[in-house]
Amino acid sequence: MNDNSPTLVSLNDAAKMTSMSRTMVNRYRAExxxxxxxxxxxxxxxxxxxxxxxxxxxxxxxRAA
Structure with missing residues (x-):
């Protein structure tokens, strides 16, 4: 596998990565x-x-801005 190949992350993992709930991720997506x-x-x-x-x-x- 090529190191530059895109990697997909599940909705659950995206929520964990961002410290957000699945509901909040979906709300942000909708917005x-x-x-x-x-x-x-x-x-x-x-x-x-x-x-x-x-x-x-x-x-x-x-946050630094």
Whole structure:
């Protein structure tokens, strides 16, 4: 596997990474305030790991502004 290949993160893991509940993640998604999910099936989504880490980094950077 290529180290540069995208990695997908489940909704549960995205919630853990951001210290948010699944409900809050879904609310942010609905409001367009969270990285866009990748549809994996009728009821399954995942997020691109690098997009999540970039989003987290932006939140951290915004606190210093």
């Amino acid at each position: 367009g305030r969270f990285p866009v999910a990748v549809s994996l099936g009728d009821r399954r989504v995942a997020f691109v790991h690098s997009e999540l880490t970039d989003w987290i980094a932006a939140k951290i950077a915004a």
